[in-house]
Amino acid sequence: MKTSKVIVVGLTLLTSSAAEIINGTNTAIPKDLNGSNFTYQWPVNLYRFSSQRQDVEMAFMDVRPTNVSNGKVAVLLHGKNFCGATWNATANVLARVGYRVILPDQIGFCKSTKPEGYQFSLQQLATNTYGLLRELGVSNATIIGHSMGGMLATRYSLMYPSNISATVLVNPIGLEDWKAKGEPYQNIDVTYITESASNYTTIRAYEQPTYYVNTWQPEYDVWVNMLSNIYAGSKGRIFAYNQALTTDMVITQPVVYEFPLLKTKTLLMIGDKDNTAIGKQWAPPEVRAILGNYSVLGKEVAKMIPNATLIEFEDLGHAPQIQEPARFHDALLGWLNKG
DSSP states (O other): OOOOEEEEEETSOOOTTOOSOOOOTTSOOOSOBTTBOOOOSSOEEEEEEEETTEEEEEEEEEEOOSSSOOSOEEEEEOOTTOOGGGGHHHHHHHHHTTOEEEEEOOTTSTTSOOOSSOOOOHHHHHHHHHHHHHHTTOOOEEEEEETHHHHHHHHHHHHOGGGEEEEEEESOSOSSOTTTTTOOOOOHHHHHHHHHTOOHHHHHHHHHHHHSTTOOOTTHHHHHHHHHHHHTSTTHHHHHHHHHHHHHHHHHSOOGGGGGGOOSOEEEEEETTOOOOTTGGGSOHHHHTTSOOHHHHHHHHHHHSTTEEEEEETTOOSOHHHHSHHHHHHHHHHHHHHO
């Protein structure tokens, strides 16, 4: 079994023997890295390791403080329909106030390996993330997760509480158990068919009423195109299947029952107009009507977490950090500075 290594790809082409630190300042970013041709704001690095008897590589960006370091690290975990790059604005803000910021793409997503026959679980993704941080020499961090990344941040906080200074959950999914509320189970093969049909039109139609409260700005297209291009890219088939598996993961592995066990100081940031509930589209109308009410769920979960602060954005949807970044970042920094 190979030992874990962090491979700095930066602006260089990968080679099969790239088991070293590579600084490719004067060469081009690979056009297609694990099926993603989206250009990231900072150099892309790789954490290569063995997982489930496969050699995989986890892409990430490592953003250093813009000015003086405050000695702190923030890890930004993306959602299911997002990549590390969708945290760009937040990473810039945190870097300006002194944070080192780590932005991973989880295995199965974006610029990371799209594995065949991988058992996706929040525990596995948390273990992968912990391995990355260990290799980078990061023993303590603020973990910030959005959407599925909020589920992952919760799981990570439960598994590694001594390695976390604070947890921030931004419109996390998993605030309720959809199947316990009546959402029927859908076969992974059926979900795969739906995922395989994903394109710009279907992704925008899903995101507009949920993420952005039926508004649309041209800058949102960047993130829709980033995602639709992966579905249409060189790894599109296996990416669609990985997405079907992660849909099954978030439905069958709710974290709501474990919120009372969180030991870290936690900030819950909720756009109240969010109505996300993975799989509600195949639920009966009477079940669909009761799922994804974030204006209620946020308050309920905040009461469950022992050391929680709730910040609500009454007029925003599932992605407040994209919809109203200035307001979101003011609230985030205000809370972080209190600690």
